[in-house]
Amino acid sequence: MKFFRSHVLVSVDPKSLERGAHEVIDALNDELYSQGLIDEVQVLETSRIGDPLRYGPDMMVYPEGVHYTNLSIDDVPFLVQEHFLKGRIVEKFLEKEEKVQDEELGTPTPKELRIVLRNCGKIDPNNIEDYISEEGYLALGKILADYTPEEVVQVILDSGLRGRGGAGFPTGKKWQFARVSQTKTKYVICNADEGDPGAFMNRRILESDPHSVVEGMIIAGYAIGASMGYIYCRAEYPLAVKTMNIAIQQARELGLLGKNILGSSFSFDLEVRMGAGAFVCGEETALMASIEGSRGEPRPRPPFPAVKGLWGQPSNINNVETYATVPIIVLKGAKWYASIGTEKSKGTKTFALAGDVVNTGLIEVPFGTTLREIVYDVGGGIKDGKQLKAVQTGGPMGGCIPTEYIDTPVDYETLSELGSIMGSGGIIIMDEDTCMVDIARFFMEFTQDESCGKCVPCRIGTRRILEILTRICDGNGRDGDIETLEFLSQQIKADSLCGLGQGAPNPVETTLKYFRDEYVAHIYDKKCPAKVCKGLITFSILDGPCTGCTVCARNCPVNAISGERRQTHAIDPDICIRCGICAQVCNFNAISIN
Amino acid sequence: MAVSITGQGFIDPTQEPMQKEIIDDILARNATLPGGLMVILNELQNEIGYVSATMQQYVATKLRIPISKVHGVVSFYSFFTTTPRGRHILKFCMGTACYVGGAPQLIEKARQVLGIDPGETTPDGAVTIELCRCDGACSQAPGSDCRR
Ligand SMILES: Cc1cc2nc3c(=O)[nH]c(=O)nc-3n(C[C@H](O)[C@H](O)[C@H](O)COP(=O)(O)O)c2cc1C
Ligand code: FES
Numbered sequence: 001m002k003f004f005r006s007h008v009l010v011s012v013d014p015k016s017l018e019r020g021a022h023e024v025i026d027a028l029n030d031e032l033y034s035q036g037l038i039d040e041v042q043v044l045e046t047s048r049i050g051d052p053l054r055y056g057p058d059m060m061v062y063p064e065g066v067h068y069t070n071l072s073i074d075d076v077p078f079l080v081q082e083h084f085l086k087g088r089i090v091e092k093f094l095e096k097e098e099k100v101q102d103e104e105l106g107t108p109t110p111k112e113l114r115i116v117l118r119n120c121g122k123i124d125p126n127n128i129e130d131y132i133s134e135e136g137y138l139a140l141g142k143i144l145a146d147y148t149p150e151e152v153v154q155v156i157l158d159s160g161l162r163g164r165g166g167a168g169f170p171t172g173k174k175w176q177f178a179r180v181s182q183t184k185t186k187y188v189i190c191n192a193d194e195g196d197p198g199a200f201m202n203r204r205i206l207e208s209d210p211h212s213v214v215e216g217m218i219i220a221g222y223a224i225g226a227s228m229g230y231i232y233c234r235a236e237y238p239l240a241v242k243t244m245n246i247a248i249q250q251a252r253e254l255g256l257l258g259k260n261i262l263g264s265s266f267s268f269d270l271e272v273r274m275g276a277g278a279f280v281c282g283e284e285t286a287l288m289a290s291i292e293g294s295r296g297e298p299r300p301r302p303p304f305p306a307v308k309g310l311w312g313q314p315s316n317i318n319n320v321e322t323y324a325t326v327p328i329i330v331l332k333g334a335k336w337y338a339s340i341g342t343e344k345s346k347g348t349k350t351f352a353l354a355g356d357v358v359n360t361g362l363i364e365v366p367f368g369t370t371l372r373e374i375v376y377d378v379g380g381g382i383k384d385g386k387q388l389k390a391v392q393t394g395g396p397m398g399g400c401i402p403t404e405y406i407d408t409p410v411d412y413e414t415l416s417e418l419g420s421i422m423g424s425g426g427i428i429i430m431d432e433d434t435c436m437v438d439i440a441r442f443f444m445e446f447t448q449d450e451s452c453g454k455c456v457p458c459r460i461g462t463r464r465i466l467e468i469l470t471r472i473c474d475g476n477g478r479d480g481d482i483e484t485l486e487f488l489s490q491q492i493k494a495d496s497l498c499g500l501g502q503g504a505p506n507p508v509e510t511t512l513k514y515f516r517d518e519y520v521a522h523i524y525d526k527k528c529p530a531k532v533c534k535g536l537i538t539f540s541i542l543d544g545p546c547t548g549c550t551v552c553a554r555n556c557p558v559n560a561i562s563g564e565r566r567q568t569h570a571i572d573p574d575i576c577i578r579c580g581i582c583a584q585v586c587n588f589n590a591i592s593i594n
Numbered sequence: 595m596a597v598s599i600t601g602q603g604f605i606d607p608t609q610e611p612m613q614k615e616i617i618d619d620i621l622a623r624n625a626t627l628p629g630g631l632m633v634i635l636n637e638l639q640n641e642i643g644y645v646s647a648t649m650q651q652y653v654a655t656k657l658r659i660p661i662s663k664v665h666g667v668v669s670f671y672s673f674f675t676t677t678p679r680g681r682h683i684l685k686f687c688m689g690t691a692c693y694v695g696g697a698p699q700l701i702e703k704a705r706q707v708l709g710i711d712p713g714e715t716t717p718d719g720a721v722t723i724e725l726c727r728c729d730g731a732c733s734q735a736p737g738s739d740c741r742r
Pocket of ligand 2: 197198199687688689690691692693727728729730731732733735736
């Protein structure tokens with residue numbers, strides 16, 4: 001056997017090959033030969049090195065352990081001379097840390113615990129072998145070999161896992177209901193409709209770790225006795241649809257989906273179905289109607305999907321994150337999972353942090369982490385040194401939690417006590433410049449628009465609330481509006497058919513509860529304290545700071561600004577449409593808003 | 595229903611040999627799929643760019659279902675449009691993160707530059723401004739998406 005002083009591993013994954021990995025290897029060998037080093041340095045092929053998102057070909061040099069990246073054949077002579085002849089590390093090609101930075105995920109902070117997101121950004125989502133090398137499909141093998149379906153249900157029950165789609169119903173119980181339904185055909189459905197604005201956890205899991213969802217769904221299929229599953233993905237996520245389809249195809253090729261999985265008697269297959277931009281299709285009965293090819297309108301429950309679901313058959317429907325958590329629970333045990341979190345909410349939850357926070361992106365924290373820790377320790381605090389005003393959780397059916405409750409530990413129960421909900425996990429941070437009446441109006445516009453129109457309280461009630469809120473924001477609020485809002489909210493909550501209507505008044509109720517003074521200011525003082533509502537503000541130009549640079553006049557869309565060059569300008573309030581563009585373009589902070 | 599032709603030379607695709615071939619292919623592949631109507635409409639919207647009244651009627655006849663059923667589905671989902679849109683689509687996200695992050699100002703600017711309101715197409719048929727729901731890119735808010 002020959003001994004080499006140095007080994008060079010060159011990545012030959014598909015991306016690197018596309019970018020000429022083999023040519024680089026040939027060039028390396030040629031150059032080493034002509035420099036007389038061919039007996040000292042050995043060139044070997046290896047799979048992907050480092051981050052899947054980065055461009056190869058990459059190269060590792062041992063024993064030094066130096067990582068070079070982004071190589072081309074033209075670089076080879078120089079590299080061989082410098083590194084192997086002169087023994088100097090070539091800075092230029094060194095792999096730089098910041099390159100692998102993932103904009104959405106970043107590096108986990110100490111408060112975080114990544115269980116569901118553990119593979120995201122680390123493995124190549126389009127390569128099933130990457131997932132398998134991270135103990136992927138081991139849980140499936142384990143249950144098919146050693147567990148009865150009842151035992152699988154028991155593990156999930158013991159783990160305390162609760163549905164991540166919003167309501168937090170115990171997943172084990174749901175599976176049990178579907179399991180006991182006595183029919184031959186049953187379905188497993190994955191809710192990947194993630195419609196809450198401000199939430200993108202599910203998208204990231206589907207795009208970065210699709211096999212964890214596939215594996216979770218197969219396990220659910222085994223547990224409840226289903227042989228077919230559907231992933232219902234919203235049309236806004238084309239990449240997720242593509243990634244899932246590739247994952248399903250690869251799983252089929254390896255016999256992990258299809259007939260007699262891993263040689264057992266269990267058969268199961270999956271299909272991806274796409275939505276078409278209707279928020280209400282996230283509601284489980286509406287979602288099933290949509291898969292069936294109909295209008296996505298919800299129907300009353302009971303009967304619950306576990307009894308009468310897709311095409312009238314018992315069906316189990318869970319969220320993406322719920323399924324993605326299942327394999328690791330099976331692998332590491334229910335006890336381990338149940339040891340994380342709070343008494344009633346076990347494990348971890350992913351959240352999408354967005355809004356006026358320094359580090360926006362995806363996070364995963366154990367239940368029981370406080371809002372303060374989420375906003376300041378994980379999120380890095382408020383942007384531009386401003387003050388926190390409210391934390392909005394639960395999407396358009398959630399609520400706004402004021403600063404006083406920032407030390408609340410987050411779990412399903414504490415959030416509902418505050419009038420909000422966990423929802424699917426979007427957290428929007430709002431700073432002092434946010435008008436809470438305007439936010440309530442914004443959410444009501446959303447729910448009113450997305451109401452499917454089937455039930456009256458939701459269809460007409462949300463419309464009436466929106467009209468009142470719009471009126472208040474326009475500066476035409478009347479005495480009695482607050483009381484009407486409260487009355488309508490109660491009625492809609494109590495009488496609506498599905499969760500959309502039942503949750504729709506939440507943003508109004510929480511802002512009324514915690515920020516009532518802002519409503520009062522709008523209605524009675526005709527003032528918008530945050531200076532947002534166009535009907536209640538006026539723009540003017542301050543004498544001192546204005547240099548007469550004419551930028552504002554040139555940018556004003558309605559020519560409301562007049563003034564000579566180098567003279568203080570003036571805004572005609574009758575023409576001004578309060579678009580705020582002058583304030584944005586002014587370099588001297590000369591625009592004042594009252 | 596007669597061949598419908600609107601302002602900008604909008605020709606009924608079911609009468610166009612090339613388009614008809616695409617439509618027939620989509621129908622043939624999915625006609626027997628359980629719940630195939632949604633799949634068919636999604637593919638039509640993607641391939642042709644819209645699902646006009648005549649197309650809806652064509653689909654209904656081929657699938658042997660009432661046209662009211664097809665129209666009910668088309669009109670329910672916001673992704674399906676019944677008329678052609680501009681060659682470029684400028685979509686602004688109106689999700690919460692983007693709203694808080696300044697989407698309204700961006701839209702205002704686009705309105706000024708293009709001279710059209712959201713939902714409208716420029717007279718030359720080049721650009722349509724659309725507002726959409728959260729695109730799931732909230733950490734980079736405010737977001738817009740430009741197609742074709
Ligand atoms: C209006 C409305 C929208 C919903 N949107 C979603 C959604 O986008 N994703 C989701 O997983 N669940 C959503 N749900 C909850 C589902 O109805 C259902 O409870 C959930 O998919 C069950 O999964 P889980 O047990 O894993 O939470 C929504 C519910 C309502 C009423
Ligand atoms: S709110 Fe705009 S991408 Fe999510």
